Amino acid sequence: MDIRLLGLGILFLAIGTILILAGMLKGAGRAEGGGVILIGPFPIAFGTSEAIAKVMLAIGIALAVFMVLLHLLLTS
Numbered sequence: 001m002d003i004r005l006l007g008l009g010i011l012f013l014a015i016g017t018i019l020i021l022a023g024m025l026k027g028a029g030r031a032e033g034g035g036v037i038l039i040g041p042f043p044i045a046f047g048t049s050e051a052i053a054k055v056m057l058a059i060g061i062a063l064a065v066f067m068v069l070l071h072l073l074l075t076s
Contacts, residue, residue, distance in 0.1 A: 002074075036060035041068055 034047025034056040043060025047053035 036063065038063060038067070 045056035
């Protein structure tokens with residue numbers, strides 16, 4: 001296993017955990033959710049509202065671009 005990918009995965013887990021904890025401490029009254037499914041480089045976004053779906057789509061596009069760039073950097 002490539003140690004760089006392992007470190008990147010651990011970094012993403014830490015960032016996600018921090019974001020979840022920050023959201024819990026903020027104590028927002030209304031919860032919304034959404035997600036992104038990446039099939040190859042194509043993101044499919046969904047959410048409980050149109051605004052969340054748009055945010056998820058933007059995140060999905062950013063992830064797809066990041067994955068393509070990461071692939072190009074690691075294979076060259």
